[in-house]
Structure formats: structure tokens, C-alpha cells
Amino acid sequence: MYQLLSGLRVIEASSFVASPTAGLYLAQMGAEVIRIDQSGGGPDFRRWPRGPSGFSLYWENLNRAKKSVAIDLSRPEGRALMQRLAASTGQFITNFPIEGFLAHEKLAAINPKLVTIRVMGQANGGPALDYTVNSAVGIPGMTGPAELGDAPVNHVLPAWDLLSGAYAAFAMLAAIQHRVVTGQGQEVRIPLADVAIGTVANLGMLAETVQEGHDRPRLGNTVYGAFGRDFVTRDGQRLMLMAITPRQWTGMVEVLGIGAEIDAIERDRGVSFATDEGLRYDHRDALFQLVEARVRGWDRAALESALEAKGCCYGGYATMTEAASDPVLVGNNPIFGRTDNPSGLDYPAPGPFVTLPSQERGAPLRAPRLGEHTGEMLSQLLRLSDAEIGVLAGDGVVALG
Structure with missing residues (x-):
């Protein structure tokens, strides 16, 4: 030791x-x-x-x-x-x-x-x-x-x-x-x-509640204040997909081939998602629907490989039994x-x-x-x-x- x-x-x-x-x-x-x-x-x-x-x-x-x-x-x-x-x-x-x-x-x-x-x-x-x-x-x-x-x-x-x-x-x-x-x-x-x-x-949660006067709502697997949620691939696998940094966001957009659609949402709503993770959260109603449809067209292994090549942030779901046999973990x-x-x-x-x-x-x-x-x-x-x-x-x- x-x-x-x-x-x-x-x-x-x-x-x-x-x-x-x-x-x-x-x-x-x-x-x-x-x-x-x-x-x-x-x-x-x-x-x-x-x-x-x-x-x-x-x-x-x-x-x-x-x-x-x-x-x-x-x-x-x-x-x-x-x-x-x-x-x-x-x-x-x-x-x-x-x-x-x-x-x-x-x-x-x-x-x-x-x-x-x-x-x-x-x-x-x-x-x-x-x-x-x-x-x-x-x-x-x-x-x-x-x-x-x-x-x-x-x-x-x-x-x-x-x-x-x-x-x-x-x-x-x-x-x-x-x-x-x-x-x-x-x-x-x-x-x-x-x-x-x-x-x-320390995480700002207490200040948020005091200032806003209400509790933060339940979000399921959605990450608060950023782009992040679980999506299901074509072969039925569930993937947690995150985009916190500009690189992660642009990489994900490129891998999923949704650049034109993102441009259209930005023009329609008068926003830019490139550098503001809070805006990606605020407009998750449109973004999640778009990403969900594209992820459904990929098998998990191919999608993970493409995301990895672009420096994107993702994580697959596993049981603890699967984690115990994972060669990396x-x-x-x-x-x-x-x-x-x-x-x-x-x-x-x-x-x-x-x-x-x-x-x-x-x-x-x-x-x-x-x-x-x-x-x-x-x-x-x-x-x-x-x-x-x-x-x-x-x-x-x-x-x-």
C-alpha cells in the first residue's frame, strides 16, 4: 500500500x-x-x-x-x-x-x-x-x-x-x-x-431555493442546468449522453448529424447553444426530441465509437454484475x-x-x-x-x- x-x-x-x-x-x-x-x-x-x-x-x-x-x-x-x-x-x-x-x-x-x-x-x-x-x-x-x-x-x-x-x-x-x-x-x-x-x-441548491421560493422539480434522468439525459439506441441499449463543454456539444452535434436542425432551432428561438450549457437545458424540449430520434438510428457500439472519436461525454448503463466483469472498471x-x-x-x-x-x-x-x-x-x-x-x-x- x-x-x-x-x-x-x-x-x-x-x-x-x-x-x-x-x-x-x-x-x-x-x-x-x-x-x-x-x-x-x-x-x-x-x-x-x-x-x-x-x-x-x-x-x-x-x-x-x-x-x-x-x-x-x-x-x-x-x-x-x-x-x-x-x-x-x-x-x-x-x-x-x-x-x-x-x-x-x-x-x-x-x-x-x-x-x-x-x-x-x-x-x-x-x-x-x-x-x-x-x-x-x-x-x-x-x-x-x-x-x-x-x-x-x-x-x-x-x-x-x-x-x-x-x-x-x-x-x-x-x-x-x-x-x-x-x-x-x-x-x-x-x-x-x-x-x-x-x-x-456548496452546490448552490440552498441559495437557489431561498431565492426562487420553491423547490427544484423532479427531472428523472435529466441533468439540471445542462444537456444530459439517457437515450435508447436502435439495439435497445440505454446511453447517458452529456454535453457540458463546447467541445462535447459540437462533437455530439457532428456525430448525430443534426447541425442543420440545431441551426434552425437557434434561429427560431433567437439563441446560440455553442457556449451556453444553460440554454441547452432551457430548450431541452426541442433538443431532447431531436437527439432521441437520431440516437434511435444507431447501434450502441457504433455510436460509442463515434462519440469517443469526437471527445464526447457518454456512459452506458450496466448492472453491478456487469460492472464486476468490466475489464476497465x-x-x-x-x-x-x-x-x-x-x-x-x-x-x-x-x-x-x-x-x-x-x-x-x-x-x-x-x-x-x-x-x-x-x-x-x-x-x-x-x-x-x-x-x-x-x-x-x-x-x-x-x-x-
Whole structure:
């Protein structure tokens, strides 16, 4: 794996998506991330999807490249041990509640320079999940075909969890840099709800709604504010066709042979589509009808080849089964490799998404077995002897995996 963060040790106590994603991204860049779970597994240890043996493929993939410590956190001595571990490296990521035994103030009493990154639901400490946050910021009202009326449509991808996880990894590095300059540790809180509403605002959606006084309508697969929609080819294949830049627009017009028709629409309506993507959206009633008719005269493979030659932007629709066998997306993609998964299954395992030309990517690392590194970490981080670790394991305070 890449080693940009080599030498950085991070303790992670978390579950579900956002907080584990932050630890995953740090680990894939070379940080040593030690995840601490409840003995027997936390609330996400058996989450779907699961393999034939019942092992969670979700847990397996969100915890690649990490080490695992298992502690009985229901016991006072287990919680005390967790506090010592959380403070031990100076870097701690969690989605545990603000108050309680992992409150930053309690951990900072052990290590004043500790950086705590806390992923939260609501800024006030209230609970929230990706799907409850998504429903609150208005996205389901924009999703899906117009004929659905007022019925909300949730999207499958936990986008706010993933954004919050990436933001948490960024916040960890920012807080570490601040500590380098000032010598001060601190807690950084990342509420899922704030990431969601802040992202909507960053995209101009919030300002749009406030200024116009109404919600954006449902558009189905039409791209808002630009030329973009799905079209069906002669052989029944569906293609997402986009024209954001002038080159993409002129290329598409040339490939489809609709230059004369476009000129006529421009003259009739007193507009020019060459450089203004907003006008292409405003006049989609005429443009979509024209493009739809021409795309229907092409087979998909021939159309894709012609569009590719002109630098156009398009994308075919595929099932996830088809994507898994795609030679570009997966088969020959260097982010994937094979590794010894705890589930015992053999499938393409993802590594870091970035490409660093100056470094070897290396094979993706496997996820740990639960508690696999308990003894090792207690010895290295807390300087416990083998005998002391043996007593803790014998008393059930820790599990050695």
C-alpha cells in the first residue's frame, strides 16, 4: 500500500460507515490504524451484505489494512483500558457519543496533545443516519421521475456517510498540522447533518431555493442546468449522453448529424447553444426530441465509437454484475487485487483510489480477524507484559482473536 502516512498511528473506535471510512482512507495511505471493537463484534460486525459463511463483506471491506483489538467494553476495566488505548497514539477517530467514557476531556487528561475526530449525527449530539439526514435536506424530493408526484425517493448510496468519512480523514490531518504548529491537541466534531446541508449549500441548491421560493422539480434522468439525459439506441441499449463543454456539444452535434436542425432551432428561438450549457437545458424540449430520434438510428457500439472519436461525454448503463466483469472498471484496474480475506472468499479487493506515479501501489491489504492484534497492541502501546495480557484475556476483559 502507499506510504504517504507511514509513521502515523491512529486509534479507531467506530461502527457503520462514516467513521470506519475515515480510518480506511488513512490506512490505505500508510497510516497504522488500530480499530477497537467490542469482544464478539460491535453493531456492524455482521451487517449485510454477508458471504455464505455469514461473515460480513461490509465489515471486511471497510476495515481493510487495519489492525483489530477486541475489548469487553461493558466492563469498567475494559472501558478504562479503552481510554488508555484511545489516548496512547495521540490520534483518535470515533463515532461514540460526545459524553461518556470516550469524551475528549477524559482522554485529554491522559494525553493533553490528543487529537480526537468525532463523527456525529446532529451537531447537538442527537442521533442521525445517512438516510434520515438525506430525507431532511430535500434530496429525495428531487430524485426519481416527475410522475411520482410528491412521493420521496431515497437513493441507495450512503453519500453523506461517505462524504463525512472523507471529511473526517481530512480533518484528522488538518488537526495534526495545527498541533505541529501550536503543540495543541483538540477535538474536531463532524456532524453528518452539517456535512449534508453544507454540501447542498456548496452546490448552490440552498441559495437557489431561498431565492426562487420553491423547490427544484423532479427531472428523472435529466441533468439540471445542462444537456444530459439517457437515450435508447436502435439495439435497445440505454446511453447517458452529456454535453457540458463546447467541445462535447459540437462533437455530439457532428456525430448525430443534426447541425442543420440545431441551426434552425437557434434561429427560431433567437439563441446560440455553442457556449451556453444553460440554454441547452432551457430548450431541452426541442433538443431532447431531436437527439432521441437520431440516437434511435444507431447501434450502441457504433455510436460509442463515434462519440469517443469526437471527445464526447457518454456512459452506458450496466448492472453491478456487469460492472464486476468490466475489464476497465475492475478487470485491469490497478486499484484492485487479490488478498486473503477473513471471509474466505476470493473476489477483487479494492486498494487506495488515488494513483501516485512516484510510489508502487502494492497489493490491497486484507481486513483483520476480530481481535487479531489485541495482544500486540496492548504490548506495544501500553507496554503490558505477556503475563498481564494473559490475565486480561483469562478474565475476559480482552479477546485475543
